[in-house]
Amino acid sequence: MMRASLVWTIVNPLVLGTTLAAQQRWDHEFIRVTAACERSDGSVVVSDPGDNSIVLLAPGGAARQVGRQGGGPGEYRSPGACFGLGGDTVAVFDRALRRFVLQPAGAAAPQTLPWPTQLGSGWFEPIGADDRGALLFQAPPAAGKAAILRVPRGGGGLDTLALVDAGDARAMAAGAASFRRDLPFSPRTGVVAAPGLGVALVHPEPFRVEVRRASESRTGSPIPFTPVxxxxxxxxxxxxxxxPPPGATGVRSDGKRVVVxxxxxxxxxxxxxxxxxxxFKPAFDPAGLLVGRDGSLWIRVHRPSGNKSERYEVWTAAGSRGTPVELPEGRRLVGVGARALYVVVTNEDGGQAVERIAR
Known part of the structure; x- marks a missing residue:
């Protein structure tokens, strides 16, 4: 496997949303958008776990729900992160049913991708699909490390791609149950994958990007940053x-669902x-990594608490540091298309809308 060192250049941030107006805002109101995946025709698959819905936004402004809630084929109960599988097929992870909903190209009905049998009954966090079409998962952390597993979709054995820093955590107990709570701002390696990118490991110390593809592996020079x-x-x-967010519900011991x-x-x-x-905070937020449809990598860096605008370091598909992008306060990045950003704007009543902004 070839390894190459990348030289980074220092560039100034580009502020979007002040001099550039949104190209489009869809009228559909969401509750809690977590992800938006663009397709080649300009349509966008949006996951809204707040409403337990998957919505397809058309370039012309129309919006319609994809599939329906339930446990049957192509149905879902708790849609979460979405990622491309190559071409125009988008996978949405259903945490409640522990499987994936596939939205094929066009207006075809959604399909179901089962949980890989190679993983057994254990819990693994889905990451995405790499440049060879395999699915990537992160195993439960142990002793501060977590294994990144590569699972071929057509069957076959899984393999360990990397062992990454999982950060510090504390064992907690709630009644008879025990769980692991990550300590706040503990440095962790962020991992994302996409067919147009491969697998990207964003390391915290030093802050740098490593990209692994079928043909090569590249590691960038440390990215300069000022500790916050x-x-x-x-x-x-x-x-x-x-x-719990306002309006969140829970289930009582008698089985009745009530507002928390x-x-x-x-x-x-x-x-x-x-x-x-x-x-001090680490350089970036591991939960704030996005992959563009063009194979670019977007890394949300930490800001002072009083600064409510999001700022992203950008790694281009060509393997170089791009122009950092800063969004104005009130916009949250949820998806990156080939030529556009998809951001969420929250209104005074808490409802959310999706906007498209040219890159």
């Missing part, structure tokens, strides 16, 4: 992010103290 201190605003944001009461939580509710937060 953790402050009280970050702690408050963490508490909000871990708390809104109460003010503190770090103690999560088994944490201020000392569990580091002095």
């Amino acid at each position: 201190a953790v402050d009280d605003g970050d702690i408050e944001a963490y508490i909000v992010a871990q708390s 009461p809104q109460v003010k939580l503190t770090l103690a509710n999560f088994g944490l103290t201020r000392d569990d937060f580091p002095k």
Whole structure:
């Protein structure tokens, strides 16, 4: 396997949304968009777990739900992350049913891709599909490391692609159950995969990108960044992010579904103290990695808590550092197309709309 070193150049951020108006805003109102995947005809597959729906946005402005809720073929119960499988087929992970919903090209009915039998009954986090069409999963962390597994879609044995830093965590207990809670801002390796990219490993220390394809592996030089201190605003944001959103429901012991009461939580509710937060944030957020339809990699870097705009480092499909992109406050990036960005705008009532902005 060939390895090549990439030389990075320093460029200035490009601010979108101030001098560039949105090309299009769809009228469809969402509740909680997690991902948007563009197809070659300009349509966009959007996953909204807040409404338990998958929506297809047409370039002309129309919007329609894809499939329906349920447990039958092509149906879903809890749609989450989406990723391309090559061509115009988009896979949406259904966490509740532990399988994938496939939206083929055109207006064809959705199909079901079962959970790989090679993984057995254990829990593995889906990452995406690589340049050879195989599915990538992250295994449960152990001793601060996590295995990245490659599973061929046509059958065959799985293999371990990499062993990455999973960050620090603490064992927690809730009744008879135990679980692992990641410590806030603990440096972790981010991993994404796409047919046009291969597999990208974004390392925290030093901050750099490694791309693995079938034919080669490339590792970039360290990306310069200024450490950002953790402050009280970050702690408050963490508490909000871990708390049930307004209107969230739960199931009581008698089986009845009820709205979760809104109460003010503190770090103690999560088994944490201020000392569990580091002095500085790592360079980037591992949960903020996106792959464009053109094979570009977008990395959301950490900002001071008072700065509500998102900023992304960009790795081009050609294997070089692109122009960093900064979105103005009020827009959240959920998808990257070949020539457009897809952002979410939240209105005063909490409803969300998807906008397309030219790149």
